[in-house]
Amino acid sequence: MAQEYAVETLLRPAVELYSVAACSSAAVxxxxxxxxxxxxxxxGVGGACCCAMLGAIRLKQxxxxxxxxxxxxxxxxxxMTSTQIPVSHERLFIGKGFRWDQRHTHRLIQTYRPEFRRYVEPSILYQQARKLEARLEFAPYPLRKLRHLTRxxxxxxxxxxxxxxxxLPRLHAVEPIEVDVTLPLTERVGHSLVLGTTRVGKTRLAELFITQDIRRNEVCIVFDPKGDADLLKRMYVEAKRAGRDGEFYVFHLGQPSISSRYNAIGRFGRITExxxxxAGQLSGEGNSAAFREFAWRFVNIIxxxxxxxxxxxxxxxxxxxVINIDALFIEYAAYFFAQNDTKAWDVxxxxxAKITEKNTPRHMMGREKRxxxxxxxxxxxRLYDPVLDGLRSAVRYDRTYFDKIVASLLPLLEKLTTGDIAQLLAPDYMDLQDPRPIFDWMQIIRKRAIVYVGLDALSDSEVASAVGNSMFSDLVSVAGHIYKFGVDDGLPGEPANQKIPINVHADEFNELMGDEFIPMINKGGGAGIQVTAYTQTMSDIEARIGNRAKAGQVIGNFNNLFMLRVRETATAELLTKQLPSVDVYATSVMSAATDSSDPHGKTAFTSNTQDRxxxxxxxxxxxxxxxxxxxxQAFALIEGGQLWKIRMPLPAPDPDEVMPKDLQAMAGYMRKRYVPSEEWWDSVSDQDQSASLPPDMLDDDLDVERV
Structure with missing residues (x-):
């Protein structure tokens, strides 16, 4: 067969069928x-068996x-339905595919040769059928129905x-034999980067990974800036199917009335955090660096x-x-004097009573008399207290000058405290009438909970970026605490010293990342954080950070790379430049003729034909x-630089997918407001993409006390 020779050619007529016909005739x-x-x-019976065996071998070829x-x-x-996704406690299922090597490069190059075009391009009959459909679109009604036959x-x-x-299907067709492609779970701690343009399958790949994380009873945190109703639905369905719906939290800036609450600065190891x-979210470039440092000091004092x-x-x-430091200064002074100088208030x-406008120092003008x-x-x-001295230094600033140097801090705080968002980011812990749960990252990790974070970026990208960045910063702090003291620090009993996998899925992570993201992927592995980041291009990361070197630093911390279709050549070269060159074979026919110089000789010329x-x-x-x-489909560089060609399974609808009414309302809001994510599998999915969910997903009896 052709595969046994140096030059492999599979794009050719199946000449083995001639042998099959001859062997079949001989057997008969x-x-x-x-x-x-x-x-x-x-x-004759024995001869028929031999001919049949030879024919079977040639038929297989x-x-x-x-x-x-x-x-x-x-x-x-x-x-593949969701229930059919294989879940292993040792490997992560990705899809079907094969390991790419020199043979596949050789086969792929062959498909571009003109003599093989008829095997690769659609047939003439197929092209004529598509042309007929285009013409029948404007035909009278009875003839228009003929399009359903060709479709x-x-x-x-x-x-x-x-x-x-x-x-191009040929990119995957170069290997007829596929296997299940998996990634060892021990490799996930090296973090994974998924690159692909819009609507090519990034969310589908995320659903595959998230489904397995949920079923393995691991911590699963999903950041979704734009808001994908189908992703939210998939997470809830998988959580309920795994019996973990009581550990499912939804934080959504677009639906504060039914969202969980979260205080990004309420938990810390050191007060300076x-x-x-x-202040870490303020600009540190140029002249802004000084204002950023002052904002840090001022917030730290408060x-x-x-x-x-x-x-x-x-x-x-x-x-x-920040707006009125006087009230805090008076309140803390009362607290301090009550403990250290009880007679101070008389003085x-x-x-x-003696203070007037004339005897008030100039730098204290505009301050309260007290x-x-x-x-x-x-x-x-002669009293000393570091906190009180810090407050004194703040109130001694001239009021006008003080307002100028905190001008960069106030817009950030306005973004995070305006409207209903303030109820989510500054929860009232004493309000027992509010049914919305309050969570923090340490609590989530200890409970091995599932969190969906919808940031409503299409409505307000500035607020979404600020909230996402603050969550990342808080998560980095928690990772540092876990790295030093473990997850069970502060709990009764002996610490288990068991590392809990913390799976963080960051869709469009370039919109969320800041300087805090780099230490999380650089050092977070020691605390069990496993980041899977999804974005379109390398330029998105560079544009967000504003520094090419830092963008390279971020990308260099991802050990696993999944490259779907991209439109930027520089992004594609992130994969191709890491691969070696290979030798491919090519055949060429050479023929020559030589005239004889002897007029009396019997040979007029000689010819020579070679296959080189x-x-x-x-x-x-x-x-x-x-x-x-x-x-x-994607190329994946995993397990120390092994190149795999992968295709993901199309999702088939599950009949038992149900959601509670409040999540149905949220999903409907997200479908109305956001552009749906990758819909390339709609040809096999019967799910309704309208604002309301299908009747088979309604269930009034579900308990939603955690959502």
């Missing part, structure tokens, strides 16, 4: 008329060629349309005072005291191949 003759083959009847040619135009359908999606239809996935999480007063910091309290009241009196008392009393085999070094894959990937 050996049985029906052995005398025609000069055989006795008993020997012919089937390889026929299947290879057939898949060049249409791949076999790969459909009939069934194997018996010889001209059925190709699936709407685009791209509060200031770092807030946070220290709140903690000393027994109050939990939140964005509302920080904003209130302060007397000083306050603030001025406290400052005058402290300037003479040459080798050429070419890249294993080109950026153009990645640009031409069909939807739902």
């Amino acid at each position: 003759l050996c049985l029906a008329a052995p005398w025609s083959m000069a055989l006795t009847p008993s020997i 012919a089937n390889v060629v026929l299947r290879y040619r057939r898949q060049m135009r249409r791949l076999p359908r790969y459909v 009939w999606d069934h194997p018996l239809n010889p001209v059925r349309p190709l699936p709407p996935v685009g791209g 509060v200031a770092s999480r807030i 946070a220290r005072a709140l903690v000393e007063l027994g109050q939990r910091p939140d964005y509302l309290l920080i904003q209130r005291h 302060i009241v007397q000083l306050e 603030v001025v009196a406290i400052e005058q008392y402290l300037s003479h009393a 085999i040459t080798t050429t070094s070419v890249p294993m894959i080109e950026p153009a191949h990645i640009v031409a990937l069909p939807k739902g």
